Amino acid sequence: MLKSMIVSIPTTNRPEVVVPTVLNIARQTRLPDLLLIVIASEKDIDPIAIENMPFPVSIIVSERGLTTQRNAALETLKSDDLLLFLDDDFVMAPDYLANLERLFLDNPEVAMATGTVLADGIHGPGLTHRFGQDLASRGKPRKLDKQKLQDVYNCYGCNMSLRAKHVVAQQIRFDQRLKMYGWLEDVDFSRQMAKFGRIVESQSLVGVHLGTKTGRSNGFNLGYSQVANPFYLNGKGTMAPLRAMNIVGRNLFSNLARSLYPEPEIDRWGRLKGNFKALGDLIRGRLKPERILEF
Secondary structure (H helix, E strand, O other): OOOEEEEEEEOOOOHHHHHHHHHHHOOOOOOOOEEEEEEOOHHHOOHHHHOOOOOOEEEEEOOOOHHHHHHHHHOOOOOOEEEEEEOOOEEEOOOHHHHHHHHHHHOOOEEEEEEEEEEEHHHOOOOOHHHHHHHHHOOOOOOOOHHHEEEOOOOOOOEEEEEHHHHHHHOOOOOOOOOOOOOOHHHHHHHHHHHHOEEEEEEEEEEEEOOOOOOOOOOHHHHHHHHHHHHHHHHHOOOOHHHHHHHHHHHHHHHHHHOOOOOOOOOHHHHHHHHHHHHHHHHHOOOOHHHHHHO
């Protein structure tokens, strides 16, 4: 039995991005029972811009950091809640929440679920809200089909939902050693939850991840995390060794190959330098994810 459907959006320093995402939730055929917006500063969102929403909205101020902000939302849960984490630039199809509720009601063995991403701007310069809204709204409403639930290794952090009873009973939390943007925090959390039920992807839950860029950021810290975080999660036991090596190798090769002709929005040289810094720390025995706070 599910009592409340809660949507949580952690956001930092992107008020122009999160506000349209919040307004878009009002288009859902099944509205959330509560929207939790977790910010690190009062400047992260304009409360006046989201007044008079057709569902309750609560703004929580937390210490900055994706894992910390996600944990702030987890602290509010009761056992019979259903929680959906959204990135501040994820646009849901209008039937997303209705299908999500049905999925968890009909499949008590499911611990976590993620949707099908129709387009992902993270792999390029980013997509506009108008594009995301138009694409997510196309086609006929999707009926939830139990046969279309596919078991996956982990949920995708831009849209991942969970059955709260496991979180509450086992005190499962996001690993706050994964600093700043918490790269691979979705994998770590999913593998913790996998002990208590299925982790699935549904073709009836669809949306668009805009991958909104807010300027060309220094890639060094991300490059360091691309190596440090997989090795850390492997040592922790929430990432298989081969998967960790594949992720490190793929990112290293990609940054090396594209550094000669980098994309305008991506600091490939910075990422590559971060990769090599992390490999050097691995050899010296001082590799750890929180090292990015020292740079």
